Amino acid sequence: MSTTLLAIVMAISIVALLALIFGGILGFAAVRFKVEGNPIVDQINQLLPQTQCGQCSYPGCKPYAEAIANGEKINKCPPGGESTIQALADLLGVEPEPLDAEHGAEKAVPTVAFIREDECIGCTKCIQACPVDAILGAAKQMHTVIADECTGCDLCVEPCPVDCIDMIPVSTNISNWYWQAPTLGVELIASDRRARRAEAN
Amino acid sequence: MTQMIRLHDIHGGIHPAENKRQSTQTAIQVAPIPNELILPLHQHIGAAAIPCVNVGERVLKGQCIAHADGFVSVPLHAPTSGTIVDIEARPVPHASGLSETCMVLQCDGQDEWQAHPSLLEQKNVSLVEQLKPADILTFLAQSGIAGLGGAGFPTAIKLHTGNYPIDTLILNGAECEPYITADDMLMRERADEVVAGGEILLHVLQCARALIGVEDNKPEAIAALEQAVIDAHLSHKIQVVSIPTKYPSGGEKQLIQILTGKEVPSGGIPAHIGIVCQNVATASAIYRAVVHGEPLIHRITTLTGDACQQPSNWQVLLGTPIDYLLTLAGYQAQQPERVIMGGPMMGFALPHLQLPVIKTSNCILAPKAKELPLNEYATACIRCGQCTQVCPAELLPQQLYWFSKTQELDKVEQHNVFDCIECGACSYVCPSHIPLVQYYRFAKGAIREERAAQEKALRAKERFEQRLARQEQELAEKEAKRKARAEAAATAQKAKQADLAEPASAPASSVDDTLEKLNKQLAASQAAVQKTKEKLAAAQADPEQADKIPALEAALEKVTSKLKSIAMELAAAKKAAAASTTTTGDSDKGDPNSPERLRKKWETAQLRLQTAEQRLAEAMEQQLDTVSALQTGVEKQRERVNDALAAYQASQTETQSDVANSPDNHELEKKILAQQDRVAKAEERLTMARESGLDTVDALAMGLQKQRDKLAQLEQQRVASSTPEGV
Numbered sequence: 001m002s003t004t005l006l007a008i009v010m011a012i013s014i015v016a017l018l019a020l021i022f023g024g025i026l027g028f029a030a031v032r033f034k035v036e037g038n039p040i041v042d043q044i045n046q047l048l049p050q051t052q053c054g055q056c057s058y059p060g061c062k063p064y065a066e067a068i069a070n071g072e073k074i075n076k077c078p079p080g081g082e083s084t085i086q087a088l089a090d091l092l093g094v095e096p097e098p099l100d101a102e103h104g105a106e107k108a109v110p111t112v113a114f115i116r117e118d119e120c121i122g123c124t125k126c127i128q129a130c131p132v133d134a135i136l137g138a139a140k141q142m143h144t145v146i147a148d149e150c151t152g153c154d155l156c157v158e159p160c161p162v163d164c165i166d167m168i169p170v171s172t173n174i175s176n177w178y179w180q181a182p183t184l185g186v187e188l189i190a191s192d193r194r195a196r197r198a199e200a201n
Numbered sequence: 202m203t204q205m206i207r208l209h210d211i212h213g214g215i216h217p218a219e220n221k222r223q224s225t226q227t228a229i230q231v232a233p234i235p236n237e238l239i240l241p242l243h244q245h246i247g248a249a250a251i252p253c254v255n256v257g258e259r260v261l262k263g264q265c266i267a268h269a270d271g272f273v274s275v276p277l278h279a280p281t282s283g284t285i286v287d288i289e290a291r292p293v294p295h296a297s298g299l300s301e302t303c304m305v306l307q308c309d310g311q312d313e314w315q316a317h318p319s320l321l322e323q324k325n326v327s328l329v330e331q332l333k334p335a336d337i338l339t340f341l342a343q344s345g346i347a348g349l350g351g352a353g354f355p356t357a358i359k360l361h362t363g364n365y366p367i368d369t370l371i372l373n374g375a376e377c378e379p380y381i382t383a384d385d386m387l388m389r390e391r392a393d394e395v396v397a398g399g400e401i402l403l404h405v406l407q408c409a410r411a412l413i414g415v416e417d418n419k420p421e422a423i424a425a426l427e428q429a430v431i432d433a434h435l436s437h438k439i440q441v442v443s444i445p446t447k448y449p450s451g452g453e454k455q456l457i458q459i460l461t462g463k464e465v466p467s468g469g470i471p472a473h474i475g476i477v478c479q480n481v482a483t484a485s486a487i488y489r490a491v492v493h494g495e496p497l498i499h500r501i502t503t504l505t506g507d508a509c510q511q512p513s514n515w516q517v518l519l520g521t522p523i524d525y526l527l528t529l530a531g532y533q534a535q536q537p538e539r540v541i542m543g544g545p546m547m548g549f550a551l552p553h554l555q556l557p558v559i560k561t562s563n564c565i566l567a568p569k570a571k572e573l574p575l576n577e578y579a580t581a582c583i584r585c586g587q588c589t590q591v592c593p594a595e596l597l598p599q600q601l602y603w604f605s606k607t608q609e610l611d612k613v614e615q616h617n618v619f620d621c622i623e624c625g626a627c628s629y630v631c632p633s634h635i636p637l638v639q640y641y642r643f644a645k646g647a648i649r650e651e652r653a654a655q656e657k658a659l660r661a662k663e664r665f666e667q668r669l670a671r672q673e674q675e676l677a678e679k680e681a682k683r684k685a686r687a688e689a690a691a692t693a694q695k696a697k698q699a700d701l702a703e704p705a706s707a708p709a710s711s712v713d714d715t716l717e718k719l720n721k722q723l724a725a726s727q728a729a730v731q732k733t734k735e736k737l738a739a740a741q742a743d744p745e746q747a748d749k750i751p752a753l754e755a756a757l758e759k760v761t762s763k764l765k766s767i768a769m770e771l772a773a774a775k776k777a778a779a780a781s782t783t784t785t786g787d788s789d790k791g792d793p794n795s796p797e798r799l800r801k802k803w804e805t806a807q808l809r810l811q812t813a814e815q816r817l818a819e820a821m822e823q824q825l826d827t828v829s830a831l832q833t834g835v836e837k838q839r840e841r842v843n844d845a846l847a848a849y850q851a852s853q854t855e856t857q858s859d860v861a862n863s864p865d866n867h868e869l870e871k872k873i874l875a876q877q878d879r880v881a882k883a884e885e886r887l888t889m890a891r892e893s894g895l896d897t898v899d900a901l902a903m904g905l906q907k908q909r910d911k912l913a914q915l916e917q918q919r920v921a922s923s924t925p926e927g928v
Binding site: 048049134151177180 | 296605
């Protein structure tokens with residue numbers, strides 16, 4: 001009887017001791033390896049295009065990332081388009097959805113803002129609207145866009161009282177050109193190939 | 202010279218038909234000057250050059266017409282004399298077929314050189330060894346030399362090896378690509394220039410050994426080079442090495458591996474393993490620049506292919522249009538037209554022929570359709586693995602192909618697509634004719650674009666966050682300012698309220714003001730009364746003016762009544778003033794002789810005098826019998842007024858004199874205090890000196906005596922100045 005009791009007490013105390021030790025280890029690890037902030041928000045933010053355009057109805061990419069982390073839909077980012085939706089779906093393990101048309105359509109070509117400087121009256125309204133400080137100028141002085149910093153968010157177009165801002169597509173030049181992938185559909189089976197060649201001749 | 206080094210093999214490689222014989226039958230010919238040269242500003246890797254001459258300006262041969270933009274860039278020189286007629290976007294020889302800014306030079310045919318002293322002449326030395334390597338590097342950068350092998354990397358930067366010690370210089374004369382013979386012919390005909398260039402490079406790199414690697418399908422070039430090395434007495438330094446013919450042994454990394462057995466690490470440069478590799482044509486250009494002062498204005502280009510009747514090598518000016526060159530080689534236009542810049546393995550088809558020769562154009566290949574059939578249709582990959590066997594970079598071309606095709610860019614990158622040298626060996630052996638290299642080029646471009654987009658997104662994020670932080674800070678600052686303003690307003694309000702609570706001081710002064718005003722009015726009306734009375738008396742005395750009496754009497758009545766009303770007002774005002782002084786004038790109570798009190802006394806005395814006078818006047822007017830008594834009262838009052846005035850004036854002069862005296866006394870007092878301090882210090886020093894037995898004791902004692910004398914003098918002065926006060 002007493003040995004059984006002793007065994008039970010021993011077992012309980014050993015388990016309790018182990019629980020204490022592991023609890024201690026866990027507690028220590030929780031303090032020592034504490035993660036600042038919400039890492040999933042940062043990961044989502046990494047995938048967003050950072051145009052800060054607000055088309056998702058949030059005041060920037062980070063707030064949208066936070067909203068997504070709290071269960072917002074992932075299809076509200078037109079600048080990111082399908083690829084961003086796919087990446088977000090992969091990250092979050094949800095089904096990719098088509099882009100929500102309510103928030104705008106994906107641009108075919110990236111654009112940058114361009115100020116027709118002759119017409120600029122120096123009202124600074126576009127400067128205040130630019131989310132990434134890519135417009136230079138001062139009151140009653142001509143403004144200009146730093147093309148390299150412009151994210152093409154369109155936010156400066158609306159406030160301009162004289163409509164002197166154009167969104168122009170980014171042109172391809174020798175430094176950013178690269179080979180296109182061979183067009184699909186050129187891969188034929190050998191017999192078809194012979195037929196095609198005969199046709200061409 | 203016998204071969205003394207052990208050669209190593211590279212993985213894979215292919216043996217395509219060489220087709221080099223056609224263009225080596227004739228010597229290098231100098232191409233005539235065309236009418237117009239098209240000079241792209243971007244003929245090298247790095248930033249495009251910036252034009253430094255204007256449209257319409259005449260330039261001389263060798264004149265710099267565009268300077269380098271930053272460190273990784275090379276300048277551009279006029280290949281012949283003529284006029285710059287345009288700086289505009291023109292199509293450039295590039296796989297993209299896009300246009301870039303070009304300078305268009307209208308040649309005048311005179312080929313007039315500008316003064317072009319060599320570096321030896323500039324530094325006034327006779328041997329290359331006497332030049333400083335840094336000077337040579339600067340000169341090479343100014344001479345516009347970029348790698349002539351095909352990539353066009355700025356030579357001066359490649360020679361800037363930083364902290365990496367270089368033990369081997371490799372001159373690349375392998376020229377492994379089919380058809381191309383430009384380097385072959387250069388080595389055959391100008392071996393001395395190549396060797397001399399090698400010597401300069403050895404000096405620049407401070408390196409002891411140079412290897413010239415040449416494929417064994419160029420025996421004439423090897424022989425010429427060996428002879429040149431012997432002639433230049435450089436056998437101990439420069440070694441010509443014959444390597445087995447295999448494509449792509451002329452790739453930089455491959456040649457290094459063949460000659461030294463070392464592999465350039467992935468993502469690294471040859472300098473990391475102590476090696477610098479330069480093309481033989483670049484070495485020749487270096488020699489021509491340093492020893493003859495000629496910037497890079499021409500190059501040797503192979504014109505070959507079955508469509509050319511006389512395939513040969515030409516020394517062409519940079520910017521020469523390709524259609525002009527092809528006519529020199531007897532080009533017969535083909536249908537469909539296909540002209541390739543570079544070799545058949547790595548070159549690209551030109552969209553049209555109105556394109557210039559640039560620094561990297563080593564070959565213009567105009568094949569017939571049967572010679573190099575177009576690869577129109579690819580069939581499916583059968584996973585034969587031949588591509589893997591021939592890849593010189595030991596990659597997995599098949600995997601790269603799958604991932605590139607499905608755009609799995611991260612996986613392509615993981616499979617080291619950036620180590621691919623795009624030699625085309627895999628495509629060459631592919632039984633399915635899959636354009637593998639094009640897939641890799643696409644993947645590389647897409648990855649680079651993605652990286653650039655990521656970098657831009659990161660920057661945008663940073664800028665956005667900084668903007669937010671700035672806006673927050675601005676808001677906080679505004680808030681702080683607003684708070685500060687509100688506080689200031691609140692304190693001001695409080696102060697105002699406090700002022701209202703004790704209105705004594707301000708109203709007191711206003712009471713004084715009204716009193717004074719009334720006094721003046723009173724005096725004026727008194728004077729008026731007096732005058733009217735006098736007039737009335739005169740009228741009464743003079744019978745001629747008797748008719749004026751009633752009018753004068755009426756006037757008198759008026760002024761008297763006015764005087765009365767003023768007097769009454771004054772009395773009321775006085776009462777108010779008295780009330781205010783009792784509340785506010787406490788401070789003055791202590792000293793009955795203060796100037797303020799005395800002034801008030803004087804004023805009250807004056808007022809009393811006035812009332813007395815008034816009463817007297819009334820009495821006189823009504824001819825009462827109290828007139829005499831009142832007159833004595835007025836006299837007395839006047840005396841009092843005079844006394845009060847005297848006392849007040851005396852007190853004022855006294856305060857003035859006090860004020861005048863006090864600064865002197867103060868200063869004197871201060872001086873005395875300072876002097877006392879000095880004396881104390883001097884005493885201290887003296888005791889210290891005495892204790893430690895210094896020999897300065899005597900001097901210090903004397904100083905102390907002097908200070909004491911001064912103090913005594915000052916004290917006497919004080920006594921003198923204070924005594925008159927006491928008296």
